[in-house]
Amino acid sequence: MTQEKFLCDIGFIGLGVMGKNLVLNLADNGFNIAAFDLSAEKVQAVIAQDEEENTTGKQRVYGCSSYTELLSQLKAPHLIVLSVPAGAPVDQVCENLIGAGIQPDDIIIDTGNSLWVDTVAREAKYKNNFLLFSSAVSGGEVGARFGPSLMPSGSPYAWARVKPIWEAISAKVNSETGKPMERTEPGQIITEGEPCAAYIGPAGAGHYVKMVHNGIEYADMQIICEAYHVLKDGLNLNCAEIADIFEEWNNGPLDSYLMEISVEVLRHHSSDTNTPLVELILDKAGQKGTGLWTAMSSLELGCPAPTIAQAVYARSISSFKDLRVQASSLLGGAEEASFSHDEKSQVIAQLHDAMYCAKICAYAQGFQLMKLAGKEHGWTLDFGSIAKIWRAGCIIRAVFLQSITNAYDRDEKLENLLLDDFFIKELNSRQQNWRKAICHATMQGVPIGALSSSLAYYDSMRSETLPANLLQAQRDFFGAHTFERTDKPAGKKYHVEWSTKDKNTILIDG
Numbered sequence: 001m002t003q004e005k006f007l008c009d010i011g012f013i014g015l016g017v018m019g020k021n022l023v024l025n026l027a028d029n030g031f032n033i034a035a036f037d038l039s040a041e042k043v044q045a046v047i048a049q050d051e052e053e054n055t056t057g058k059q060r061v062y063g064c065s066s067y068t069e070l071l072s073q074l075k076a077p078h079l080i081v082l083s084v085p086a087g088a089p090v091d092q093v094c095e096n097l098i099g100a101g102i103q104p105d106d107i108i109i110d111t112g113n114s115l116w117v118d119t120v121a122r123e124a125k126y127k128n129n130f131l132l133f134s135s136a137v138s139g140g141e142v143g144a145r146f147g148p149s150l151m152p153s154g155s156p157y158a159w160a161r162v163k164p165i166w167e168a169i170s171a172k173v174n175s176e177t178g179k180p181m182e183r184t185e186p187g188q189i190i191t192e193g194e195p196c197a198a199y200i201g202p203a204g205a206g207h208y209v210k211m212v213h214n215g216i217e218y219a220d221m222q223i224i225c226e227a228y229h230v231l232k233d234g235l236n237l238n239c240a241e242i243a244d245i246f247e248e249w250n251n252g253p254l255d256s257y258l259m260e261i262s263v264e265v266l267r268h269h270s271s272d273t274n275t276p277l278v279e280l281i282l283d284k285a286g287q288k289g290t291g292l293w294t295a296m297s298s299l300e301l302g303c304p305a306p307t308i309a310q311a312v313y314a315r316s317i318s319s320f321k322d323l324r325v326q327a328s329s330l331l332g333g334a335e336e337a338s339f340s341h342d343e344k345s346q347v348i349a350q351l352h353d354a355m356y357c358a359k360i361c362a363y364a365q366g367f368q369l370m371k372l373a374g375k376e377h378g379w380t381l382d383f384g385s386i387a388k389i390w391r392a393g394c395i396i397r398a399v400f401l402q403s404i405t406n407a408y409d410r411d412e413k414l415e416n417l418l419l420d421d422f423f424i425k426e427l428n429s430r431q432q433n434w435r436k437a438i439c440h441a442t443m444q445g446v447p448i449g450a451l452s453s454s455l456a457y458y459d460s461m462r463s464e465t466l467p468a469n470l471l472q473a474q475r476d477f478f479g480a481h482t483f484e485r486t487d488k489p490a491g492k493k494y495h496v497e498w499s500t501k502d503k504n505t506i507l508i509d510g
Contacts, residue, residue, distance in 0.1 A: 007073065008031075008032040008033055008034040008062060008074055009031045009032050009075060010031050010032070010074075010079050010080070010165070011033075011035075011070050011081070012033050012036070012080070012081045012083070013037070013081070013084065014037060014082055014083035015035060015036075015037040015039070015043060015083070016042070016083065017141045017144075018111070018137065018140075019037070019084075020045070020046045021141050021145035022137070022145075023046055024049065024050055024061075024145055025144060025145055025147070025148075027061055028189055029165075029169050031060075032059075032060055032061075032062070033060065033061045034062050034070050034074055035061055035062065035063055035064065036064040036065075036067065043064070043065075046063075047062075066100070067096045067097055068101070070100070071097070071100050076103075076106075077105040077106050078106040079106070079107050079162070080097070080106065080107070081109045082109065082110050082112065083111050085112060086112045086115065087114075090110055090122070094108065094132075098129050098130075103130065104130060105130075106130045107130065107133055107155075107158045107162070108131070108132055109133045109134065109152075109158075110122075110132065110133070110134045110135070111134075111135050111136070111137045113210065113289075114207050115207070116204040116205070116207040116211060119134045119204045119206075120203050123203040132203070133153075133159070134153055134207055135151065135152035135153070136150070136152075136213075137149075137150060137151075137210075138150075138151070138210060138390075139171065139393045139394050139395065143393045143395075147169065147170055147392070147393050148196070149170065149196040149197070149389050149393035149394035150166050150170050150196065150197035150393075151197075151213070151389065152198075153199070153200040153201050153202060153209075154202065154203045156199075159199050163197075163199070166197040167195040167197050168195075170389075171190075171392035171394075171397075172191075172194060172196065173196060173392045174194075178391055178402030179392075179399065180391065180393070180397065181193040196389040196391065196392050196394070197389060198382070198385045198389050201379040202379060205379045208377075209370060209381070211290050211293050211297070212294055212297075212366045212370050213390065213396060215293075215305070215311075215366060215369075216308065216362055216363060216365075217396050218294075218308060218311040219308045219362035219366075220359060220362060220396055221258060221311070222310070222449070223307075223355055223450050223454075224355070225314075226441075226448045226449070226451050227351055227354075228242055228246075229446050229447070229448070230347075230440070230441045230444070230446050231245065231348070233446050234440065234446045235339060235344050235347060235348070237344075239266045239267070239276040240266070240267065243266035243267045249352055249355075252352075253399070253400060253426075254400075255400070256399070256400065258395065265277075265278055282321070284318050284319050284321050286315070287312070287315045291311060291312045291315070292312050294369070295309040297373065298365070298369050301373060301376060302372075304457060305365040305366070306365070306454070306456065306457050307358060307362040307365055307453055307457065308362060309453075310453040311449075314447075314450065334444050334445030337443075347440050350433040350434075350436045350440065351437045353430035353434055354433065354451050354455075356426070356430060357430050357431060357454065357455075358434075358450060358454035358455070360418070360423055360426065361418075361457050361458055363404060364416055364417035364418050365457065367386075367404070367416075367417055368416050370383065370386070383412070384409055387402075387404040388401075388405050404417065406422065407420040407422060418458070418462075427458065434451075437451070473498075476498070477496075483495075493508040494508060495508050
């Protein structure tokens with residue numbers, strides 16, 4: 001393929017796994033790319049891959065060796081996409097582009113997992129230098145290559161320019177079935193269906209929504225892992241048997257990308273030992289921070305998200321491998337038990353319902369958190385639209401998301417998914433199995449923090465009265481923090497001198 005210079009539609013900085021695949025996706029959809037990376041090898045690699053996969057006979061990706069050259073190869077006003085690590089690298093690239101001569105009407109799109117408050121600060125910091133626009137990307141390397149879920153936010157003017165590009169490269173959903181549009185042949189570009197890209201709101205809103213997406217992802221993964229643990233250690237099933245169960249479950253309401261890949265993982269055998277590879281992987285989980293950010297935000301806003309938080313804790317406790325090994329020989333556990341075939345089948349059915357109910361709770365927590373954050377920061381978030389763009393392309397894509405879209409179509413002001421008629425029916429019909437599954441796992445000594453914390457959340461939400469009355473009394477006893485009374489007008493605060501003979505209640509303010 002001949003190398004020829006041209007003015008490109010889009011500049012792209014950062015050619016790691018995600019960046020390289022986004023570049024190729026953009027090229028497939030008819031956009032010419034000027035690409036730059038600090039590593040010249042990565043620049044040449046993406047050009048070589050595009051030449052190998054490109055059937056048009058025309059050059060689509062042009063490599064640049066500097067920020068100045070990148071700008072010189074772009075149509076004005078410039079549109080530049082960043083795929084660099086969150087934090088200081090984003091600011092460094094922005095400063096370098098300023099030095100290279102970027103203009104105030106140029107647009108820079110940050111596609112990394114930046115902390116949303118950093119995005120808000122950057123938009124204000126650089127507003128006189130260029131338009132900073134953010135667009136969180138979900139779907140991993142395959143999603144980036146063939147269609148991710150995109151959560152853009154920032155300047156509406158910038159979105160008007162970016163929208164046709166983002167809608168072209170995003171995943172697509174069949175509007176009738178709510179399921180992802182799939183390629184039927186290699187190299188096919190999907191143009192039909194609803195694009196999984198929608199404007200989220202002002203600066204920071206998109207990265208916040210992506211953060212919550214990742215928090216839900218943590219919870220969903222942990223729920224699946226706990227089910228695997230119950231089946232493996234609680235029922236003594238092998239990986240092949242568990243894979244068969246997960247595959248069957250993936251044909252029902254638990255149908256999701258994460259279930260699908262879990263089946264593949266469980267069936268994958270190590271080439272050198274011919275045993276299930278998952279059994280050879282060290283049980284120490286990593287994390288990059290977005291789940292932690294979600295849990296921290298839930299605490300800051302006072303929005304309960306115990307399933308998400310428990311998933312973060314589960315990863316943390318897994319890192320204490322040496323301590324766990326030591327404790328395993330010292331601390332007692334459950335008595336061994338055997339189960340008949342019918343009993344195993346019963347436990348498996350109960351576990352299915354427990355997973356589904358916990359999944360509902362995890363999403364309910366995430367969507368309520370976004371709702372409270374929207375009120376706190378003045379964002380008008382369209383939750384039906386958010387659920388729609390998560391139906392394909394992203395890591396938590398699942399048939400289940402169509403039910404969430406339907407819930408917000410019925411009531412766009414829905415306070416919590418647990419109050420939607422569909423989810424009320426699902427939870428009410430399955431909650432007894434959920435409880436039995438928790439009992440089984442507990443009696444077998446299998447840790448199920450996400451499944452059990454979800455049940456505690458459910459029971460708390462359905463409780464008209466909680467023991468917070470005693471807690472308020474305790475707080476007033478040791479700290480004079482006051483309390484309200486059920487038999488008095490709302491808003492009036494009272495305090496009692498608890499340790500004296502005079503137990504009269506004192507009105508503090510009215």
